[in-house]
Amino acid sequence: MTSGSEWWRSAVIYQIYPRSFADGSGDGMGDLPGITSHLDDLRDLGVDAIWLSPFFTSPQKDAGYDVSDYCDVDPLFGTLADFDDMLAAAHERGIRVIVDLVPNHSSDQHIWFQEALAATPGSPARSRYLFRDGKGEHGELPPNNWESVFGGDAWTRVIEPDGTPGQWYLHIFDESQPDFDWSNEQVREEFRRILRFWLDRGVDGFRIDVAHGLIKKDGLPDHFADPEGGSMGGDEADVPFWGQEGVHDVYRDWNALVSEYDGDRALCGEAWLPTLEKTALWVRPDELHQTFNFIYLETEWDAAALRAVIDESLRAFGSVGAPSTWVLSNHDVVRHASRLALTAVNPQGHGIGPNSPGQPIPEVGLRRARAASALMLALPGSAYLYQGEELGLPEVIDIPDEARQDPTWFRTEGERYGRDGCRVPLPWTADAPSYGFSPTGSSWLPQPAEWAEHARDIEAADEASTLSLYKTLLETRRVHDLGAGTLEWIPTSDGTLSFRNGAITVVANLGTEPVALPGGRVAAASSPVDGGVLPVDATAWLIGSPEVCGD
Numbered sequence: 001m002t003s004g005s006e007w008w009r010s011a012v013i014y015q016i017y018p019r020s021f022a023d024g025s026g027d028g029m030g031d032l033p034g035i036t037s038h039l040d041d042l043r044d045l046g047v048d049a050i051w052l053s054p055f056f057t058s059p060q061k062d063a064g065y066d067v068s069d070y071c072d073v074d075p076l077f078g079t080l081a082d083f084d085d086m087l088a089a090a091h092e093r094g095i096r097v098i099v100d101l102v103p104n105h106s107s108d109q110h111i112w113f114q115e116a117l118a119a120t121p122g123s124p125a126r127s128r129y130l131f132r133d134g135k136g137e138h139g140e141l142p143p144n145n146w147e148s149v150f151g152g153d154a155w156t157r158v159i160e161p162d163g164t165p166g167q168w169y170l171h172i173f174d175e176s177q178p179d180f181d182w183s184n185e186q187v188r189e190e191f192r193r194i195l196r197f198w199l200d201r202g203v204d205g206f207r208i209d210v211a212h213g214l215i216k217k218d219g220l221p222d223h224f225a226d227p228e229g230g231s232m233g234g235d236e237a238d239v240p241f242w243g244q245e246g247v248h249d250v251y252r253d254w255n256a257l258v259s260e261y262d263g264d265r266a267l268c269g270e271a272w273l274p275t276l277e278k279t280a281l282w283v284r285p286d287e288l289h290q291t292f293n294f295i296y297l298e299t300e301w302d303a304a305a306l307r308a309v310i311d312e313s314l315r316a317f318g319s320v321g322a323p324s325t326w327v328l329s330n331h332d333v334v335r336h337a338s339r340l341a342l343t344a345v346n347p348q349g350h351g352i353g354p355n356s357p358g359q360p361i362p363e364v365g366l367r368r369a370r371a372a373s374a375l376m377l378a379l380p381g382s383a384y385l386y387q388g389e390e391l392g393l394p395e396v397i398d399i400p401d402e403a404r405q406d407p408t409w410f411r412t413e414g415e416r417y418g419r420d421g422c423r424v425p426l427p428w429t430a431d432a433p434s435y436g437f438s439p440t441g442s443s444w445l446p447q448p449a450e451w452a453e454h455a456r457d458i459e460a461a462d463e464a465s466t467l468s469l470y471k472t473l474l475e476t477r478r479v480h481d482l483g484a485g486t487l488e489w490i491p492t493s494d495g496t497l498s499f500r501n502g503a504i505t506v507v508a509n510l511g512t513e514p515v516a517l518p519g520g521r522v523a524a525a526s527s528p529v530d531g532g533v534l535p536v537d538a539t540a541w542l543i544g545s546p547e548v549c550g551d
C-alpha cells in the first residue's frame with residue numbers, strides 16, 4: 001500500500017454489503033468477523049480497496065442506512081474491536097478500507113430525533129431536523145407534495161408531547177429516516193466529529209450516502225415528479241431536494257478536514273444527477289475526490305451509447321481534474337448480469353420480481369455482464385465492483401413475498417419489488433449449508449437452489465469461470481496500469497467498440513454478428529475466442545495487436 005499517491009484515482013474498489021458477505025457468528029446475518037475471515041479471497045481477487053455499506057448501530061429499518069449511533073458498531077455486525085481487527089487485517093494485505101457515511105438522515109431512534117419528538121415546535125431540538133406545520137385548517141395536510149424515494153408521502157405527522165396531532169417531519173426515504181436540517185450548524189459540527197472519529201481509527205475514506213440530497217430548496221416548494229424517473233431522481237433536471245447549490249459548501253468543509261490527515265483519505269459521493277456535467281461539480285478540486293458514475297451504470301448495452309458516455313465521462317470529470325469512476329452494480333440496482341438482458345423499462349430502485357415485464361434470459365445476461373465488466377475494467381480511472389459480480393451472480397427474481405425486506409416493497413404495497421434481489425447472501429462453498437455463507441446454514445434472505453454453480457470454490461477451480469475472468473482482468477489491469485492510462489479509440493464497424501489503453505487493445509462486440517479480431521495475443525476474453533473470432537456480446541483484451549479489428 002503506497003501512501004500519498006492519490007491511490008483512489010485508479011483504484012479498483014470492491015463494495016462489501018456486510019449483511020450478505022459472510023456470517024461469522026451463525027445468526028444468518030453477515031458481520032465484521034466474517035469479512036476478516038475472507039480478506040485473503042479479496043487479496044487474491046486483486047482489489048485495491050473495500051467499501052463497507054453501513055455496519056453502525058441501527059434498528060435496520062433500511063438495512064443499516066438508518067443510523068442511530070454513528071460512532072459504534074451494531075451488535076448484529078460485531079464490535080468496534082472487530083472493526084479495528086478487520087481494518088488492521090485489511091491494511092496488512094495492502095487493502096484500503098472505506099466506510100459509509102449517512103449524513104442526509106438519521107434513524108428515528110437517534111437520540112437527537114427522540115429529543116426532537118419530546119420537545120416543542122420551534123425548539124432547538126426540532127431545528128436539527130426538518131419539522132414543519134401542516135397545511136389545511138388544522139394542519140392535517142403535509143407541508144408540501146414531496147414523495148418518499150421508497151414510495152408514499154415524504155412527511156409524517158407527529159403526536160406532540162401533550163397528546164395532540166402536531167407538526168410534520170420530512171423523510172425523503174422511510175418514515176424511520178428523518179432528514180437532518182443541514183442549515184443547522186450543530187448538524188455540521190456533529191458530522192465533523194463523526195468523520196474524525198473514523199479517520200482517527202484509520203479508515204482510508206468515506207462513501208457519502210445521498211451526497212446530492214443534504215440541502216433542500218428554500219421554502220420547500222412542491223415538486224411534480226417524472227413517473228419514469230429513477231427513485232434517486234437521477235433523470236430529472238430540477239428537483240427541490242436533489243442537487244442544490246448549498247451542498248457544495250459541506251464538501252469543501254470536509255475536503256479541508258480530510259486533508260489534515262495523512263495518506264490521501266478519499267471522499268466518494270453517491271450523487272444521482274441528470275448529467276455528467278453536473279455530476280462533475282461534486283468533484284471539483286476542493287470538494288469530493290470521486291463520485292459514482294451512475295450515468296454509465298444506466299447506459300444500455302449499445303455500442304454507440306457506451307462510446308458516447310465514456311467520452312463524456314472522461315471529458316466532464318477531466319475538465320475538473322478528477323478521475324472518472326465506473327460502476328455496473330451495487331446494492332440499489334438490479335445486478336448487471338440480469339439488468340443487461342432486461343427487455344422492458346425498469347426504473348432504478350423498482351427491482352424485478354416474478355411478475356415484472358421483460359424478464360431477462362440468464363445466459364444472455366451473464367454473457368453481457370462478463371463482456372461489460374471486461375470493457376469497464378480496461379477504462380482509465382477508478383472502478384467499483386459489487387460483491388458477487390465476480391461470481392456472475394444474477395438478480396434473484398423469485399424471492400418469496402414473505403421474505404422480502406426492502407422498505408420499498410412495503411411502502412408501495414408490493415407494486416415495486418425493491419432491492420432485495422441484489423442483496424442475497426453470497427455463495428462461498430457449493431456443498432455447504434447456505435453455501436458456506438453461515439456456519440449454521442442460516443441466511444437472512446433465501447439463496448436460490450441454482451447458486452451452487454456460482455459458489456466461489458467451484459469458480460476458483462474453473463479457468464473459464466467469471467471469477468477466473470475477473471482475476472485475469474484485475475491482474476492485467478494492474479500490470480499494465482490501465483487505471484492510470486489513457487484511452488484512444490480505434491475505428492470499427494457498427495455495433496463494435498475498440499480502443500487502446502497503453503499496451504492493451506480492447507475489442508467489444510455488442511452487435512449481432514461475430515467479428516474478426518485484429519491479431520495479437522489474447523490476454524483476456526469474456527467468451528471463448530476461436531480462430532481469432534470474437535462472438536456476439538463479448539470483449540477481448542489483446543496485447544501486441546497491430547491495428548483495427550475488421551468486419
Ligand code: NOJ
Pocket residue numbers: 062065066102173209210270331332
Ligand atoms: C442510498 C443507499 O445506497 C440506499 O441503500 C439507501 O436506502 C438510501 N441511500 C437511503 O439511505
